[in-house]
Amino acid sequence: MATADAAHHDEHHAHPTGILRWITTTNHKDIGTLYLLFSLTMFMVGGLMALVIRAELFQPGLQVVDPHFFNQMTTMHALVMIFGAVMPGFVGFANWMLPMMIGAPDMALPRLNNWSFWILPFAFTMLLSSLLTAGGGPASGWTLYAPLSIQGGMSVDMTIFAIHMMGVSSILGAINVIVTIFNMRAPGMTLLKMPLFVWTWLITAFLLIAVMPVLAGVVTMLLTDRHFDTAFFNPAGGGDPVMFQHIFWFFGHPEVYILILPAFGIISEIIPTFSRKPLFGYTTMVLATAGIAFLSFIVWAHHMFTVGMPLAGELFFMYSTMLIAVPTGVKVFNWVSTMWRGSLTFETPMLFAIAVVFLFTIGGFSGLMLAITPADFQYHDTYFVVAHFHYVLFSGSIMAMMGGAYYWLPKWTGHMYDEKLGKTHFWLNTIFFNITFFPQHFLGLAGMPRRIPDYALQFTEFNVISSIGAFGLGLSQLLFVYVVIKCVRGGEKASDEVWEQPRGLEWTVPSPAPYHTFETPPRVA
Amino acid sequence: MSGAQGSYYLPNPSAWPIIGSIGLFTLLLGFMLFLNEGTAGTWLMIFGACVIAFMLIGWFGTVISESEGGLYNDQVGMSFRMSMLWFIFSEIMFFAAFFGALFYTRTLAVPWLADTDLLWPNYEGGWPTAGPKGPVPIDADTAVANPATQFSTIGPWGIPVLNTLLLLSSSITVTIAHHALKQNARGKLILWLGLTVALGVVFLYFQAIEYHHAYTELGLTLGTGVYGGTFFMLTGFHGLHVTIGAIMLMVVWLRCLRGHFKPDNHFAFEASAWYWHFVDTVWVGLFVFVYVF
Numbered sequence: 010m011a012t013a014d015a016a017h018h019d020e021h022h023a024h025p026t027g028i029l030r031w032i033t034t035t036n037h038k039d040i041g042t043l044y045l046l047f048s049l050t051m052f053m054v055g056g057l058m059a060l061v062i063r064a065e066l067f068q069p070g071l072q073v074v075d076p077h078f079f080n081q082m083t084t085m086h087a088l089v090m091i092f093g094a095v096m097p098g099f100v101g102f103a104n105w106m107l108p109m110m111i112g113a114p115d116m117a118l119p120r121l122n123n124w125s126f127w128i129l130p131f132a133f134t135m136l137l138s139s140l141l142t143a144g145g146g147p148a149s150g151w152t153l154y155a156p157l158s159i160q161g162g163m164s165v166d167m168t169i170f171a172i173h174m175m176g177v178s179s180i181l182g183a184i185n186v187i188v189t190i191f192n193m194r195a196p197g198m199t200l201l202k203m204p205l206f207v208w209t210w211l212i213t214a215f216l217l218i219a220v221m222p223v224l225a226g227v228v229t230m231l232l233t234d235r236h237f238d239t240a241f242f243n244p245a246g247g248g249d250p251v252m253f254q255h256i257f258w259f260f261g262h263p264e265v266y267i268l269i270l271p272a273f274g275i276i277s278e279i280i281p282t283f284s285r286k287p288l289f290g291y292t293t294m295v296l297a298t299a300g301i302a303f304l305s306f307i308v309w310a311h312h313m314f315t316v317g318m319p320l321a322g323e324l325f326f327m328y329s330t331m332l333i334a335v336p337t338g339v340k341v342f343n344w345v346s347t348m349w350r351g352s353l354t355f356e357t358p359m360l361f362a363i364a365v366v367f368l369f370t371i372g373g374f375s376g377l378m379l380a381i382t383p384a385d386f387q388y389h390d391t392y393f394v395v396a397h398f399h400y401v402l403f404s405g406s407i408m409a410m411m412g413g414a415y416y417w418l419p420k421w422t423g424h425m426y427d428e429k430l431g432k433t434h435f436w437l438n439t440i441f442f443n444i445t446f447f448p449q450h451f452l453g454l455a456g457m458p459r460r461i462p463d464y465a466l467q468f469t470e471f472n473v474i475s476s477i478g479a480f481g482l483g484l485s486q487l488l489f490v491y492v493v494i495k496c497v498r499g500g501e502k503a504s505d506e507v508w509e510q511p512r513g514l515e516w517t518v519p520s521p522a523p524y525h526t527f528e529t530p531p532r533v534a
Numbered sequence: 535m536s537g538a539q540g541s542y543y544l545p546n547p548s549a550w551p552i553i554g555s556i557g558l559f560t561l562l563l564g565f566m567l568f569l570n571e572g573t574a575g576t577w578l579m580i581f582g583a584c585v586i587a588f589m590l591i592g593w594f595g596t597v598i599s600e601s602e603g604g605l606y607n608d609q610v611g612m613s614f615r616m617s618m619l620w621f622i623f624s625e626i627m628f629f630a631a632f633f634g635a636l637f638y639t640r641t642l643a644v645p646w647l648a649d650t651d652l653l654w655p656n657y658e659g660g661w662p663t664a665g666p667k668g669p670v671p672i673d674a675d676t677a678v679a680n681p682a683t684q685f686s687t688i689g690p691w692g693i694p695v696l697n698t699l700l701l702l703s704s705s706i707t708v709t710i711a712h713h714a715l716k717q718n719a720r721g722k723l724i725l726w727l728g729l730t731v732a733l734g735v736v737f738l739y740f741q742a743i744e745y746h747h748a749y750t751e752l753g754l755t756l757g758t759g760v761y762g763g764t765f766f767m768l769t770g771f772h773g774l775h776v777t778i779g780a781i782m783l784m785v786v787w788l789r790c791l792r793g794h795f796k797p798d799n800h801f802a803f804e805a806s807a808w809y810w811h812f813v814d815t816v817w818v819g820l821f822v823f824v825y826v827f
Contacts, residue, residue, distance in 0.1 A: 025547055033547035115544050117613040120593070124551035131559040135566075163570040170562040177558070180624050188616045192609060193542070218624045226631025233767065236569045238757030240665060241635060244653065247665030247760035249643035256631055256638075528541060 032127070035119035036524060037104045042421075043126050044101030045414075049490070051093030051133065052407070056483050058086040063445075063479035065462050066472050079462035080148035081140065087151035088168070091268065092175045093133055095402065098410050099271040100125070100182050103210050105421065107186065109515040109522060110204045112195025112531045117188040125182035132174035139164035139171075150460060152261070153228065155242035155253040159235050166235070169228045176221045183217035186210055195514075197533035201295070204513050205288060208295050209274030212302045216263045216270075219306075224260040227253060251316050258309035266305045268402060269369075270298060272409030273340060276362040279416050280344050282511040283359035284351025290343040297336035297343075304333050314385045323382045330380040334373065341370055356508075357431035361412025364439050365405060372400030375450065390460075393453025399446045408438070411489065418493070419507045423521035424500035430492045437485035444478030543605045550593040557585030594785075601801070602794060611801055618805040622812045625775070629816055632771065636764040636823065644760070662687050664759025671761070681753030687761070688748060690825035693740050698821045700740070701776075704733035705814045708783070708807050718797045720790070727787045730810070734780035741773050768824055772816055779813045782806040 025033055034040060061082045065073045074082070104122065108115055116122045140146040144162035147153070158165050190211045194203070203211075231253070233239040240246020242253045281288045288294065310318060310326040318326075344366050353359070375397040379385050388394060411434075418426050448471035453459075457468045464472065503520040514533070518526050564578025600606065640661050647666065648659025654666035662671045664685060672678065674689035688694065711726035745766075748754040756766045786806045789795065795803055 030547070032552050033549050035545050035547055114542055118617060120545050120548045120551060121617075123548065124554055127552050127555045128558065131555050135559065135563065163566065166566045166569055170566055173562065174558060180621075184617045184620045184624075187620055188613050192613050192616055218620055219627050222624045222628035223631040223634075226628050226635075230632075230635065230763075230767070232569075233756065233763065238755070239763035239767065240668070240757070240759050241639075241763055243665070244643075244647055245665050245667035246757075246763070247644050247647065247663045247668065248639060248763070249647070252635060252638050252643060256634060259631075259634070525544075 033123070035115075035123055037108050037116045037119070037122065038421075038522065038524065040116075040122050040126050041101045041104030041106075044097045044104055047126070047129060048094050048098035048101055048410075049493075051089050051097070053486070053490075054137070055086050055089035055094055056486065058082045058089065060479060060483050062086065063476040066464070067476040068473070069464050069466055069469055071463055074462070076462045077145060077148055080150075080460065081146040083460050084147045084149060084151055085137075085140065088136060088147075089133070090402075091151065091264075092172075093129075095268050095406050095410075096175075096179065097126075097129060099210075099213070099268075099406075100186075102206075102271065102275065102410070102413055102417075103182075103186055106417065106515060107189055107207060107210060108193065109518065109526055110207050110513055111190065111193060111198050112514050112527045112533065113189060113193035114525060114528050114530075116185050117193050118185050121181050122185050125178050125185065128174050128178040128181075132171045132178065135167050135174065136171035139167035142167070152254075152257060153231065154257075155231060155234065155250045158231060159242065166232065169232050172228050173225055176225045179217050179221045183214035183221075186214040187218070190214075195527065195530040195533050201292065202533060204274075205277035205291065205294055205298075206271070206274035209270040209277070209298055212298050213267050213270045216267050216302055216305065220260040220263040220267075223256060224264075227256040227260065230256075251313070254313045254316060255310065258312045259306075261312060262309040263302070263305040265398075265401075266301055268406050270301070272365065272369075272406045273298065275409045275413040275416070276344065276365050278513065279358045279362040279412055280347050280366075282416075282508050283354050283356060283362070284348045285353075285509060286347055286351045287512065288343070289346035289349075290339070293339055294343055297339040300336035301333060304329060304336070308333065311380055311385070314382050315389045327380055327382045331377065334377055337373055341366060341373075356415075357426070357428060357435055358412045358416035360432065360435045360439075361408050361415065364435070365409050365412065368400055368404030368408070368439075368442075372397055372405060375400060388453060390458055391453035392449040392457045392459055395459050396446050396449035396453060399449075403446070404439075404442055408442075411435075411438070414493065417515070418496050419503035420515055420520050420522055422497050422500075423503055423519075424496050425503050425507075426492050426496040426500065430488065430495070434485060434488045434492060437488065438482065441478050441481035441485055445475050445482050446478070448472075448474045448478075542607065543600070543610050545600075548593075548596070550589055550596070553585060554589040554593070557582050557589055560585060598789070598794070598802075611799065614801045615804065618801075618808060622808060625812065626816075629768075629771065629819075632764065632768050633819065633823065636768065639760045639764065662761040664761055668759035669753060675752070677751045678753035681755075685753040685758050685762070687754060687765075688744060688752065688825065690821065693744050694821055694825045697737050697740050698817065700733050700737045701814045701817050704730045704737070705811055707733065708810055712803065712807055715790075715795060715800055715803060716797050720793075724787065724790050727783065727790060731780055731783050731787055734776055734783065734810075738773060738776055738780070741769070741776075765824060768820055772813070772820055775813045775816070779806065779810045782809060 024030055031039065031043060061074060062079065065071070065079055104116065107113070142162065142164050144164060146164045147158070147161060147168045149158040149161055149165070153165070153168065190203070190207060230239070230241040234241050234243065240248040242248050242250045244250070277288055277294060308326060308330045310322060311330040314323060314326070375393065379388055379394065379397060415426055415431055452468055452471045452475075455468065457464055505519050506516050507520060508516075514531060515522070517531070559582070560578050561582025564575050564580075564582055566575070567573075568575030568579060644659045644661065644663055647653070648657050657666035664671070669681065669683050669685045672684050672686050674687045675692065676686045678684045678686050707726045708730040711723050711730060714722035714726060754765070755762055783806050786803050789802065
């Protein structure tokens with residue numbers, strides 16, 4: 010969006026223009042823009058799928074879609090949002106901001122960077138077109154549990170191969186991020202001077218490289234069980250369907266931190282700026298991030314407490330999961346302490362950041378409830394779980410990205426966004442979000458199961474409220490798209506600093522940031 | 535941190551990545567159709583593989599000529615080295631998933647299945663096993679009369695131990711070649727690197743013989759329950775990686791013949807050697823946990 014005029018730069022080589030520029034680009038800003046646009050598109054696609062789900066759940070009984078299609082929607086909504094909206098969105102932020110934040114001329118491996126992005130549209134073509142095959146798309150839930158996924162049609166194969174492609178994209182992207190951070194910092198930019206967004210991405214990239222191959226491995230086993238006669242998940246051959254869950258969640262739990270750590274990074278940039286104070290407890294923030302990453306590898310089986318595990322396993326995974334509350338609590342207290350006695354103003358990015366701190370903490374607490382094994386026997390696979398992960402993923406990851414978009418849009422485009430519309434979007438988004446998801450806590454505690462298109466009559470009222478909220482939430486995102494487009498096309502000229510004395514190298518370059526920044530590395534005091 | 539000699543090399547816009555994406559997509563689409571009896575599957579797979587090969591040759595060719603043209607400074611070299619190490623780490627995690635499956639089934643799933651009387655009360659468990667409905671294991675390296683009821687495994691002290699020695703010696707030969715390169719002893723370099731590739735190829739040949747033996751005489755196939763699955767997936771993916779590593783070393787060997795690489799700067803050699811040591815280490819894990827124990 011920002012670099013639409015690449016004219017004022019670059020004498021060393023001619024660049025292709027038009028669509029070819031975007032296909033062949035090796036510029037981190039171009040690639041960041043591609044990632045962000047892709048993420049926004051997938052956010053809308055996944056959102057439409059969510060609205061199909063909420064339309065069906067508006068009333069008890071089956072009205073809108075048949076149950077099989079409903080299952081395809083729950084499966085696809087999750088896959089599209091996780092792999093299409095949230096992960097690429099954060100990579101877009103990483104591409105735009107990391108080189109600027111550490112004073113590098115670009116990402117370390119620019120051509121590989123292009124490939125990381127350009128695998129994604131192909132992967133999602135494969136995934137989304139599976140909806141058109143005979144028998145429809147994958148309907149086993151995004152977790153693809155065996156044996157259900159083994160019994161599915163060719164759409165499951167398409168999903169497996171799409172996941173392989175997304176995995177290649179993520180691993181290559183993560184390698185690029187790590188190498189950029191380790192090898193491309195400006196002189197004087199020591200590790201403990203890096204902005205927290207850089208730190209959170211460093212750790213996220215490590216998690217990605219560690220677990221995406223495990224996901225690739227487990228879906229490969231699924232493929233061979235489906236077509237090559239192996240028996241990994243078939244007890245008749247000595248295998249075990251529960252093993253799928255173990256390997257999947259060994260990937261899956263670090264994955265949820267992959268989805269949230271960069272969000273922590275973004276709000277750790279926003280809150281100090283609008284509190285006009287440095288981030289409170291910077292070193293503990295770094296350590297807490299590393300601690301969360303470490304713990305993420307030893308908590309996976311809390312996703313499967315009800316599957317039948319030895320008592321020792323249940324206890325271990327319960328206690329290790331609860332430990333995560335410690336570093337996460339450190340972070341929440343640090344954000345609050347940063348605001349404490351700060352000179353606060355409430356521009357749109359700050360509103361989003363504060364809402365993230367507040368709402369993510371609700372999601373954290375419901376997560377703590379779910380971590381209690383005996384309680385989880387009641388909550389497992391209910392709408393309580395759905396409410397929990399939307400509080401951490403929507404009002405954590407996605408709202409942090411929205412806040413980050415408002416925060417850096419002036420730097421990307423050179424124009425201020427429309428503050429009034431931004432605030433309107435914030436309030437509509439946040440209110441409708443809570444209308445959608447807060448009632449789901451009650452539904453879950455009362456026993457309404459997730460991933461079912463119909464429900465008992467006593468759940469009607471809360472479902473009606475939730476569905477109304479969902480449509481409001483969906484519509485309010487159109488305002489977000491409008492604000493972004495309006496900001497790209499014009500608006501009040503942004504200054505280089507944009508905000509009041511924000512910290513970070515990105516604010517030392519002009520707005521919009523020139524096509525190439527820091528060809529000569531800045532010296533960091 | 536900044537460039538030691540000149541600035542960091544930022545490549546021009548490139549079409550190789552999109553060609554790679556098209557190749558990858560076509561290959562996987564073809565594979566998917568092949569698995570589901572689609573008619574065009576095989577041809578799409580071949581086409582996709584050719585596109586990927588074209589991309590690899592073109593992309594690496596570009597990088598090689600840029601490197602030989604002196605466009606890269608030390609910092610670029612460091613980026614390449616770091617990324618290779620992280621790539622190898624991702625490969626280790628890929629194998630970890632399959633080793634995890636092996637350990638989980640052997641130590642947890644199979645004993646639990648044997649302990650419960652609900653499904654198959656007469657199932658004894660043990661290892662190797664093809665599960666309660668699969669063929670029954672007999673002594674290792676014994677020809678099987680009826681593969682539907684019996685299977686045999688490959689004992690460690692025949693070809694596997696020989697293969698272990700082959701790969702371990704190839705790690706030594708590649709190290710000798712590396713020292714030769716550092717001392718600029720080109721003849722020695724070419725000899726020992728060539729020997730490394732040869733050892734890798736012999737390893738693959740033995741592995742192929744072993745697979746043939748397993749399928750035709752021992753009744754051991756991918757479908758031989760969880761033992762066959764873990765055995766062939768682990769050794770198969772390892773064999774694939776040996777193949778990739780051998781191709782990498784072969785390309786490096788050809789480049790050595792053309793006089794590429796300097797004693798103090800030879801990233802492609804180092805990367806291939808690291809990859810080769812990784813493949814070697816995985817084999818040691820396989821030999822211990824798949825064949826011996």
